[in-house]
Amino acid sequence: MRFQSMGEAASEPSNVSGNGALEALAHVASRLGVATSAERLRRAEIDGGHAPDARRLARIARDCGLEAKPTRLSWRHLADFGRAFPVMLRLDDGSWIVVEEFRRVGDTPVVMVVDPRHPTAPARPIDELRLTDHWTGEALLARRRLARAGEDRPFGFQWMLEQVLRERQVVRDVALAASVLSVLSLVPPMLYMVVVDRVLVHHRTSTLMVLVVLIVAALAFETILGWLRRTMIAIATAKIDARIGLYLFDRLLGLPMDFFERNTTGLIAHKLGEVRRIRSFLTGQLFNGLLDVLTLLVLVPTMFLLEPVLAGYVLGIGVAMAVIIALYMGPIRRAYAGVLEAEHRKSSMLIETIQGMRTIKSLALEGRRRNQWDVRVAEATNAATDLQMLANQPQTLLAPLERAIYSGSLCLGAWLAITETSVVHAGTLVAFTMIATRATQPIVQLSGMMQQFQEARGAIAEVASVVNATPEARRVDGVRPTMRGAISFQEVRFTYPDAALPALDGIDFTVEPGTVVGLMGRSGSGKTTVTRLLQGLHQNHQGLIKIDGIDLREIDIDHLRSRMGVVLQDSFLFRGTIRENILVARPDAGPDEMIEAARLAGAEEFIERLPRGYETLLEEGASNLSGGQRQRLAIARALVTDPALLIFDEATSALDPDSEAIIAENLRRIAAGRTVLMISHRLASLVDCDQILVLERGRLRDAGRHADLIDRCDTYRHLWFQQNRHLARGPEHGRHDPAVAVARR
Ligand code: ADP
Ligand code: MG
Numbered sequence: 155m156r157f158q159s160m161g162e163a164a165s166e167p168s169n170v171s172g173n174g175a176l177e178a179l180a181h182v183a184s185r186l187g188v189a190t191s192a193e194r195l196r197r198a199e200i201d202g203g204h205a206p207d208a209r210r211l212a213r214i215a216r217d218c219g220l221e222a223k224p225t226r227l228s229w230r231h232l233a234d235f236g237r238a239f240p241v242m243l244r245l246d247d248g249s250w251i252v253v254e255e256f257r258r259v260g261d262t263p264v265v266m267v268v269d270p271r272h273p274t275a276p277a278r279p280i281d282e283l284r285l286t287d288h289w290t291g292e293a294l295l296a297r298r299r300l301a302r303a304g305e306d307r308p309f310g311f312q313w314m315l316e317q318v319l320r321e322r323q324v325v326r327d328v329a330l331a332a333s334v335l336s337v338l339s340l341v342p343p344m345l346y347m348v349v350v351d352r353v354l355v356h357h358r359t360s361t362l363m364v365l366v367v368l369i370v371a372a373l374a375f376e377t378i379l380g381w382l383r384r385t386m387i388a389i390a391t392a393k394i395d396a397r398i399g400l401y402l403f404d405r406l407l408g409l410p411m412d413f414f415e416r417n418t419t420g421l422i423a424h425k426l427g428e429v430r431r432i433r434s435f436l437t438g439q440l441f442n443g444l445l446d447v448l449t450l451l452v453l454v455p456t457m458f459l460l461e462p463v464l465a466g467y468v469l470g471i472g473v474a475m476a477v478i479i480a481l482y483m484g485p486i487r488r489a490y491a492g493v494l495e496a497e498h499r500k501s502s503m504l505i506e507t508i509q510g511m512r513t514i515k516s517l518a519l520e521g522r523r524r525n526q527w528d529v530r531v532a533e534a535t536n537a538a539t540d541l542q543m544l545a546n547q548p549q550t551l552l553a554p555l556e557r558a559i560y561s562g563s564l565c566l567g568a569w570l571a572i573t574e575t576s577v578v579h580a581g582t583l584v585a586f587t588m589i590a591t592r593a594t595q596p597i598v599q600l601s602g603m604m605q606q607f608q609e610a611r612g613a614i615a616e617v618a619s620v621v622n623a624t625p626e627a628r629r630v631d632g633v634r635p636t637m638r639g640a641i642s643f644q645e646v647r648f649t650y651p652d653a654a655l656p657a658l659d660g661i662d663f664t665v666e667p668g669t670v671v672g673l674m675g676r677s678g679s680g681k682t683t684v685t686r687l688l689q690g691l692h693q694n695h696q697g698l699i700k701i702d703g704i705d706l707r708e709i710d711i712d713h714l715r716s717r718m719g720v721v722l723q724d725s726f727l728f729r730g731t732i733r734e735n736i737l738v739a740r741p742d743a744g745p746d747e748m749i750e751a752a753r754l755a756g757a758e759e760f761i762e763r764l765p766r767g768y769e770t771l772l773e774e775g776a777s778n779l780s781g782g783q784r785q786r787l788a789i790a791r792a793l794v795t796d797p798a799l800l801i802f803d804e805a806t807s808a809l810d811p812d813s814e815a816i817i818a819e820n821l822r823r824i825a826a827g828r829t830v831l832m833i834s835h836r837l838a839s840l841v842d843c844d845q846i847l848v849l850e851r852g853r854l855r856d857a858g859r860h861a862d863l864i865d866r867c868d869t870y871r872h873l874w875f876q877q878n879r880h881l882a883r884g885p886e887h888g889r890h891d892p893a894v895a896v897a898r899r
Pocket of ligand 2: 682683803
């Protein structure tokens, strides 16, 4: 902080990076009763390293339940702030402070300032001169966000509509432009009326001149307004798109792992992509349709003013058209549901085929797949034809009615002119038919909109099926202990959703911090489930899981996962360089830490042989690396965060003997200062463990060291001798196998 001149020496800021902005925000948040911490905010912030600016801060604040607005203030504003405190101010060195109140000390007005990096220190009084010396005038106002109507409403048509209506200014301006346009649309018919009735009949050239000028002016005005309206819609659409995109991605990240296991990647992406359709319907057809309805408010009264009998005739036909549309609404909706289902089956099959292409080719399933595809395509085509045939009917019925408006009112008007006493001028008749045609436009469009409306509804259902899935339960105010890595399971039972048998059936064990624990058992015995529960991927377990003596459910889930390193059998690497991949969870780590992690993981050796070393670009799915190399990178990536608990789930199974030997050799150093949970079906890699847990069908069969288990546990002894007799049979093979080397130690 820059106010040393106040006579207190500022102590060194502790463990703060950047400009204190996040600390300031966390402080303000806690003053406003929102539980968060700078650490949590920092994790929410994507590009670590860069200090967030005011606009970014406002967005971070919004994510944690505040409403924040960057602004510029002066001392005078602060004096009138009243209950709007606390406020964040930015100083000229880029750092942020928090002003908690405005008061008088003696005669001098001062603000009470807290340095967010020392939030426990008392607030200090700063007077105007000192503050304005350093303050840039930039400020961030924050208050607790009150749940807006519909904020936590599930995703749906109303939600989308609200997003559109939230662009209040644009909606208002566009509506205004539309109203003016609808009045202007009266100008041409009225002018025709005057031309025919006055100019032609009475041969008035001067009137004609005036009319020409009027027409040109109206045209120019209309053109400009039309341009404005489209521009505003384009801007609003972009904003709405951005907001919806952020929302969808947020919801997606919040979904539990279960969801992604039950739905394929392709299908989720396909469903979310449907949001495009809804948006274009809302901001396109629907919006314009509503605006057209607005013009009716002007057109219909004008018709009645011009000629009430004709107006009644037109209105009657209009109502008949509306009734036809209403009658077809239901059947078209049902037909569209059929189309959607058929399309769904079709795209699921396409996605599955692409994803399983390797298997399809190796099993020569192309022919069978093609037949299935034919069926799917036929289904989809039939459903689409049904829909088109159905949609054809109202359109066919509406077409003559639409014609009848124009021709009918012309004939009716002529008849009225001949028979009635009231004089219907030729010009009025022309003007009337023009207006009548214009007025029925919205109804005609409505019939076209029916199908699009059904499409939008279908799209909403698709998106909602992803977005409205129950999100992962997250404790916002969970504890954030410094983890040492002690684990205890007490009578833990867990059944996967929709599974008949429990995956874990009453498991008890404890793990001392800093030990290496092996987990063995047949495939399906529940080993992976144990590690998944530890990561908080499923939260509905029974019994008690404790980490460092704290119930897992009490711990902040982000914190928990950030203190764990997990390496699975098949690791996913992101597209990017090797460096980016290793540092993905800790972008601020130095090169030394990265190289050390790579060395421990046995990856350094192959990275250095690559022409571009750590800067080598990985393709999608890291297909330019071998399985073993990918695995070693994944281990390095886990190590770089220095986790308190390291989980290897069959992580070394895919490794070639050389790499496995490197890891086995480094295991002591890898395990130093943390707990390691190691799942392996090769018992040889578990012999050195401090404890080996033997799982069988979701139960803990036994636990102990290798020497004890081999004496007393049948399952273990059986598997051990099975594996080693096999190895012993081929001595050459055995000599090279590091597992045997370990076993013989
Ligand atoms: P292991 O890792 O020991 O091979 P797991 O812990 O993966 O075993 O699985 C334990 C049991 O839970 C198995 O019977 C398996 O069928 C079931 N299971 C595992 N994952 C799921 C899942 N996502 N949904 C339903 N059942 C599952
Ligand atoms: Mg497993």
